[in-house]
Amino acid sequence: MSNAGCRQPARRGKGPEACDADIQVDDRCPDTIEITIFVAALCRARPGWRRVPPLGTKPDTRTVTAMTSIRSIKGFKDILPGEAALWQSIEKTATEVLGAFGFREIRLPILEKTELFARSIGEATDIVEKEMYTFTDRSGDLLTLRPEATAAVVRAYLQHKIYAQDPVQKYYTIGPMFRRERPQKGRYRQFYQINAEIFGVGSPYADVQLIVMLVDLLERLGVTDAQPHVNSLGCPACRPDFRRALLDFLAAREERLCADCLRRRETNPLRILDCKVPGCREATRDAPALSRFLCAECRSHFDILQGALDALGIAYLIDNRLVRGLDYYSRTTFEIQTSALGAQSAVAGGGRYDGLMKTLGGPDIPATGFAIGFDRLAEIVAAGKGTEIPGPLVFIAALGAEAQARAFPWLAALNRSGIWADMLFEDKSLKSQMKRAGKLGARKVLIIGENELAANTGQLRDMTTREQVPVSLDRAVEELRRHLGADG
Ligand code: HAM
Numbered sequence: 001m002s003n004a005g006c007r008q009p010a011r012r013g014k015g016p017e018a019c020d021a022d023i024q025v026d027d028r029c030p031d032t033i034e035i036t037i038f039v040a041a042l043c044r045a046r047p048g049w050r051r052v053p054p055l056g057t058k059p060d061t062r063t064v065t066a067m068t069s070i071r072s073i074k075g076f077k078d079i080l081p082g083e084a085a086l087w088q089s090i091e092k093t094a095t096e097v098l099g100a101f102g103f104r105e106i107r108l109p110i111l112e113k114t115e116l117f118a119r120s121i122g123e124a125t126d127i128v129e130k131e132m133y134t135f136t137d138r139s140g141d142l143l144t145l146r147p148e149a150t151a152a153v154v155r156a157y158l159q160h161k162i163y164a165q166d167p168v169q170k171y172y173t174i175g176p177m178f179r180r181e182r183p184q185k186g187r188y189r190q191f192y193q194i195n196a197e198i199f200g201v202g203s204p205y206a207d208v209q210l211i212v213m214l215v216d217l218l219e220r221l222g223v224t225d226a227q228p229h230v231n232s233l234g235c236p237a238c239r240p241d242f243r244r245a246l247l248d249f250l251a252a253r254e255e256r257l258c259a260d261c262l263r264r265r266e267t268n269p270l271r272i273l274d275c276k277v278p279g280c281r282e283a284t285r286d287a288p289a290l291s292r293f294l295c296a297e298c299r300s301h302f303d304i305l306q307g308a309l310d311a312l313g314i315a316y317l318i319d320n321r322l323v324r325g326l327d328y329y330s331r332t333t334f335e336i337q338t339s340a341l342g343a344q345s346a347v348a349g350g351g352r353y354d355g356l357m358k359t360l361g362g363p364d365i366p367a368t369g370f371a372i373g374f375d376r377l378a379e380i381v382a383a384g385k386g387t388e389i390p391g392p393l394v395f396i397a398a399l400g401a402e403a404q405a406r407a408f409p410w411l412a413a414l415n416r417s418g419i420w421a422d423m424l425f426e427d428k429s430l431k432s433q434m435k436r437a438g439k440l441g442a443r444k445v446l447i448i449g450e451n452e453l454a455a456n457t458g459q460l461r462d463m464t465t466r467e468q469v470p471v472s473l474d475r476a477v478e479e480l481r482r483h484l485g486a487d488g
Helices: 016-020 030-045 062-067 081-100 114-121 126-131 150-159 204-220 239-251 259-267 269-274 278-283 296-311 374-385 401-416 430-440 450-455 473-483
Strands: 111-113 133-136 142-145 169-178 190-199 227-232 332-337 346-352 367-373 394-398 421-423 444-448 457-462 468-472
Touching (some): 081 169, 081 374, 111 114, 111 150, 150 169, 150 190, 190 374, 204 296, 204 332, 204 367, 259 269, 296 332, 332 367, 346 374, 394 401, 394 430, 444 450, 444 473, 450 457, 457 473
Parallel strands (some): 394 444
Antiparallel strands (some): 190 367
């Protein structure tokens, strides 16, 4: 922020006169505000000190608001250590599965030009119309916090002309996305996705491979009620016929549609099939099915997909209403739905987007992919097995300065060899050190007090069985490693 136009705040002296200082508040000068807050705090802390109101024209009400505690933004959540441990284990399993299917990681910026999302996701989608976090930066560029990753992965593939060396690429990327939706369980404004994309393969087997990979990952994570829903949205050759048939069908039912669907009728009538408003669902119950309008190529693509899923024994549901909320899809769309999350039933969604490369100015290269909602997946996995917070393998309860000085190098050596060991850096009683070890969930505690130092032998207590074994203090690190099963 520029300080142009900011009058320097003058804070004179350290005593009560600091409160009487000539504080000039200027909205453009953050330093001034900081000093005002500081003075206000001083005045509150010392009875009798007086704060002179700022010389500006407005009363300084910000002082009061700024002192209240700051909370996170609505729809943005913290992932605290217990949950983060679960996220790490899900991510580890996911990267193993993705690696086995031949996907390599790509890491991309969180901020992109707004035009990228407007052109790919579609101007008339909910995401682009009302959910993006878009702003103009200092040089006047219109930028957006990515609401999804697919457009950015395609942008990178085109920008670096990766297709020129080898058009067939399999990428995955994991990270935060931003959509200003109405927050509720399973729906956040900052959420995380695991994205997988296959470029350069038009075959339905690529779509099937994505579904198999999703099913495999969910199985490994213990998600038992995941059901794939599949559909075909046709292609630019056959979809216009369906669109016309749908509009004819809707013409007689206009008055039963919600305001959003009336608008969608002009911009994106297929989305009406996906509307969750009960009146709209009822009005479109007998709408024509897209599958009846597929051209020969799209029909064959969808048949091969179903045949391959059948051959693999993967149960799926054909869902004619699965149109998805992004405009770039053609042919296959799919979602993995579960009953675990109530209204937010889709834990993953994706499909084929053969036209997107061209829309973004690249060559005509087919593509298909999916994104898993990481937050939703973590909630389902946590509900299945609970969040287990691991504790240190050993806690060193060193009593007194001499024991602390002796034990600290052992702690450092254990930590540096990859063993989670912990101790208190304060001289506390054995009782409070044991309490701390219990709170951390330590598996074992090494106790060293005056007697143990004199005998040059510590006591290693198992926190579950309460059994104690002697540990020579001259070889403490080696012996601890042996007892912890970490010396192999
Ligand atoms: P999407 O269906 O918009 O597709 O999002 C994929 C998944 O992200 C959803 O199934 C859901 O689990 C999760 N998700 C979406 N919005 C939220 C939210 N507000 N809070 C929590 N989780 C959410 C896409 O994003 C496409 N880019 C997928 C794709 C990749 N298609 C082809 N390649």
